[in-house]
Amino acid sequence: xxxxxxxxGATGAVGQxxxxxxxxxNTPMASLRLLASPRSAGxxxxxxxxxxxxxxxxxxxxxxxxxxxxSAGASVSKEWAPIAVKSGAVVIDNSSAFRMDPAIPxxxxxxxxxAIGNARIIANxxxxxxxxNMVVWPLHKARRAKRIVVSTYQAASGxxxxxxxxxxxxxxxxxxxxPATMQVFPHPIAFNLFSHNTTIGADGYNVEETKMVLExxxxxxxxxxxxxxxxxxxxxxxxxxxxVNITFEQPITEREAREILAKAPGVKVVDDRAANYFPMPxxxxxxxxxxxxxxxxxxxxxxxxxxxxxxxxxxxxxxxxLNAVQIAEVLHFCYLQ
Amino acid sequence: xxxxxxxxGATGAVGQxxxxxxxxxNTPMASLRLLASPRSAGxxxxxxxxxxxxxxxxxxxxxxxxxxxxSAGASVSKEWAPIAVKSGAVVIDNSSAFRMDPAIPxxxxxxxxxAIGNARIIANxxxxxxxxNMVVWPLHKARRAKRIVVSTYQAASGxxxxxxxxxxxxxxxxxxxxPATMQVFPHPIAFNLFSHNTTIGADGYNVEETKMVLExxxxxxxxxxxxxxxxxxxxxxxxxxxxVNITFEQPITEREAREILAKAPGVKVVDDRAANYFPMPxxxxxxxxxxxxxxxxxxxxxxxxxxxxxxxxxxxxxxxxLNAVQIAEVLHFCYLQ
Numbered sequence: 190x191x192x193x194x195x196x197x198g199a200t201g202a203v204g205q206x207x208x209x210x211x212x213x214x215n216t217p218m219a220s221l222r223l224l225a226s227p228r229s230a231g232x233x234x235x236x237x238x239x240x241x242x243x244x245x246x247x248x249x250x251x252x253x254x255x256x257x258x259x260s261a262g263a264s265v266s267k268e269w270a271p272i273a274v275k276s277g278a279v280v281i282d283n284s285s286a287f288r289m290d291p292a293i294p295x296x297x298x299x300x301x302x303x304a305i306g307n308a309r310i311i312a313n314x315x316x317x318x319x320x321x322n323m324v325v326w327p328l329h330k331a332r333r334a335k336r337i338v339v340s341t342y343q344a345a346s347g348x349x350x351x352x353x354x355x356x357x358x359x360x361x362x363x364x365x366x367x368p369a370t371m372q373v374f375p376h377p378i379a380f381n382l383f384s385h386n387t388t389i390g391a392d393g394y395n396v397e398e399t400k401m402v403l404e405x406x407x408x409x410x411x412x413x414x415x416x417x418x419x420x421x422x423x424x425x426x427x428x429x430x431x432x433v434n435i436t437f438e439q440p441i442t443e444r445e446a447r448e449i450l451a452k453a454p455g456v457k458v459v460d461d462r463a464a465n466y467f468p469m470p471x472x473x474x475x476x477x478x479x480x481x482x483x484x485x486x487x488x489x490x491x492x493x494x495x496x497x498x499x500x501x502x503x504x505x506x507x508x509x510x511l512n513a514v515q516i517a518e519v520l521h522f523c524y525l526q
Numbered sequence: 527x528x529x530x531x532x533x534x535g536a537t538g539a540v541g542q543x544x545x546x547x548x549x550x551x552n553t554p555m556a557s558l559r560l561l562a563s564p565r566s567a568g569x570x571x572x573x574x575x576x577x578x579x580x581x582x583x584x585x586x587x588x589x590x591x592x593x594x595x596x597s598a599g600a601s602v603s604k605e606w607a608p609i610a611v612k613s614g615a616v617v618i619d620n621s622s623a624f625r626m627d628p629a630i631p632x633x634x635x636x637x638x639x640x641a642i643g644n645a646r647i648i649a650n651x652x653x654x655x656x657x658x659n660m661v662v663w664p665l666h667k668a669r670r671a672k673r674i675v676v677s678t679y680q681a682a683s684g685x686x687x688x689x690x691x692x693x694x695x696x697x698x699x700x701x702x703x704x705p706a707t708m709q710v711f712p713h714p715i716a717f718n719l720f721s722h723n724t725t726i727g728a729d730g731y732n733v734e735e736t737k738m739v740l741e742x743x744x745x746x747x748x749x750x751x752x753x754x755x756x757x758x759x760x761x762x763x764x765x766x767x768x769x770v771n772i773t774f775e776q777p778i779t780e781r782e783a784r785e786i787l788a789k790a791p792g793v794k795v796v797d798d799r800a801a802n803y804f805p806m807p808x809x810x811x812x813x814x815x816x817x818x819x820x821x822x823x824x825x826x827x828x829x830x831x832x833x834x835x836x837x838x839x840x841x842x843x844x845x846x847x848l849n850a851v852q853i854a855e856v857l858h859f860c861y862l863q
Binding site (some may be wrong): 192223336337338340342356357361364375376378379380381382383384386387388390392394395398400402415416417419421423424425426430432434447455463465469470471482483484485486487489490495497499 | 693826
């Protein structure tokens with residue numbers, strides 16, 4: 190039985206990536222239904238050689254749908270996920286709406302696909318969280334991570350395609366000596382960078398940083414894992430980078446780490462010291478694998494208890510759409526048969 | 527007695543900043559001599575309303591010079607510093623040539639101006655090192671830093687004005703759909719970022735990272751301070767940013783840290799959580815102060831033993847030329863009278 194798949198938020202940056210990935214992976218499906226806000230209804234989108242119409246989401250939209258991929262923001266997810274579930278669909282939600290709900294699994298298939306169980310809503314983690322954990326998890330499994338210090342270099346795409354356009358437009362303006370026009374971001378992003386512009390909590394961490402901390406603990410099922418994160422937006426279009434420092438309970442050498450990461454699914458080691466070639470956003474963009482390099486013993490820690498590494502991953506692919514499609518594939522092959 | 531000052535490397539990005547700072551600060555001097563490679567000789571530069579000629583550096587260039595500001599690369603410094611010293615000048619050298627020489631002081635005036643003593647060569651530290659330590663030192667003095675984990679977001683200016691031009695040119699090319707022309711950097715810098723392109727040592731750290739580790743220990747006179755650094759070049763023109771995580775021997779609260787930093791010389795606290803306004807390269811550029819914000823208790827550490835913070839400083843000013851001019855001022859006011 191091939192599933193009928195729906196995409197809610199088909200016109201967004203992640204929605205467009207859903208389509209690209211379903212086409213590239215030739216994901217088995219009976220049919221595909223494209224849903225969006227009434228504003229986008231009536232447009233068509235090309236998929237597997239056909240022009241598919243975009244429908245305004247409504248109470249009947251999920252009738253007959255087996256898997257619904259949501260990426261239209263948390264409030265839209267909260268409104269429509271219960272309706273989709275009542276219609277019989279399993280929802281894979283890319284928003285933050287359900288991620289920390291204890292009843293809802295938060296899944297990176299390479300890490301915890303077994304958490305899916307018989308859930309009818311499955312949450313797709315935050316992009317920075319996914320990209321970091323593709324490389325931290327295999328090391329954690331081997332030597333138990335005790336503490337993580339991460340600083341991010343996040344692309345504009347995380348704020349949608351308008352943000353990517355804003356970066357390009359501002360660069361054009363500034364190169365012409367004009368002031369930068371700001372619509373999406375509160376500060377200029379071209380030739381600048383800024384602390385991730387999400388609300389700051391009482392502890393001084395912004396929402397993005399808190400997601401990285403809490404979601405990692407949930408995905409790893411390690412409620413006490415010590416993590417601190419500093420999330421920064423940089424003038425890059427669509428791949429996030431992260432500088433990750435890990436303290437381990439058991440000693441781990443740089444060579445062991447490289448061997449573990451070389452075998453890790455969805456990870457590609459790019460670590461050529463002689464050629465000074467390491468992960469870069471330009472190479473991670475459009476790629477499924479997360480790139481990891483700068484793998485080295487942390488000289489500030491005794492007894493091989495620390496590692497430093499640098500990871501780049503496509504925010505729209507593994508950081509969002511690809512991970513959700515992988516969850517759909519697990520559902521199709523393991524659960525919905 | 528007003529000193530006669532010479533600048534070697536007057537046409538470089540730092541050299542130009544020397545001139546701007548000497549003019550802005552109205553630094554007392556009897557005269558100013560501008561020196562560069564024979565390639566640049568014959569050009570003139572405007573300073574305090576006069577057109578000063580640039581002379582090719584030669585054996586007689588330092589006769590009568592009291593203070594020589596060097597910023598023309600390590601090999602030029604090694605060649606000419608001994609000659610300048612023999613001519614009676616004190617050399618303040620912005621290159622890496624002498625920084626780790628135990629006989630030569632490495633000075634950030636706000637931290638260790640007393641190290642100058644009767645040295646005839648004084649080394650100006652690495653830019654990332656200066657900017658980090660403007661905020662780490664006052665906290666270290668109060669509660670003793672035990673370990674530092676730093677990730678940098680370094681501007682193009684650190685590789686000279688050609689690198690700044692390369693960033694702008696590449697942005698223009700890429701916005702026009704053309705491939706990026708590379709001359710200074712080994713990878714595209716526009717809309718990309720990459721691990722600092724200095725040689726990687728046997729321990730996996732690149733030269734920039736090793737500078738941050740070893741120079742900080744020397745400036746602080748703390749040979750065992752544990753530091754790990756990850757240095758990254760980002761598409762920003764002239765201000766470096768750094769995400770700094772510090773573990774302390776004594777507990778320190780976020781409020782204490784903010785009070786200490788508010789009083790620290792050369793530091794400006796920019797930490798408005800409600801407005802989501804924190805240090806940014808665009809605000810640090812052209813400023814003397816290093817901006818610090820995102821000051822918060824590190825939630826991954828028990829008992830208030832950790833802090834996270836984010837600092838931005840102008841790489842050409844406090845990261846290079848300003849620090850050297852400040853050393854010259856200390857020399858003038860405290861030592862050469």
